[in-house]
Amino acid sequence: METAICGRLALSPNHVFNPKPGEKQSLCTGPCPSLGIPMAVSATGPGKGGGVLERPVIEKTTPGRESEFDVRKSRKAALPYRVILHNDNFNKREYVVQVLMKVIPGMTLDNAVNIMQEAHYNGLSVVIICTQADAEEHCMQLRGNGLLSSIEPASGGC
DSSP states (O other): OOEEETTTEEEOTTOOOOOOTTOEEEEEOSEETTTTEEEEEEEEOSSSSOOEEOOOEEOOOOTTOOOHHHHHHHHHHSOEEEEEEEOOSSSOHHHHHHHHHHHSTTOOHHHHHHHHHHHHHHSEEEEEEEEHHHHHHHHHHHHHTTOEEEEEEOSSOO
């Protein structure tokens, strides 16, 4: 009966790996076909007896991974957008507050009342400033609940 180590070296089960003193020998180098992981295992022997196996070196690679710089650059390129609530003559104030609290994550009762009041008296109010994708989603949810809303880039102006 033979035992294979990483599919490369065939030894009998009773075979003792015993390198000469100071000699470093490799049992397996390169990719191990049985594991699909590149690794190297080596043994050193101080004298008589079996060698001591060193910890295998496993090479980890992540192909296609962006660097931190690239990730920061792409985040910087995502411009902020304002979600704007417009006043209407159809919805009751209490309903507007309920919808704001339901649709906008983290919206408190006090903030929802202030946004509703500002839209009522000034014609419009900024609900939240966020990424374009989130702004579009919030706007569609507000509209889906019967409120008038729009988005605009937050850069420039007040």
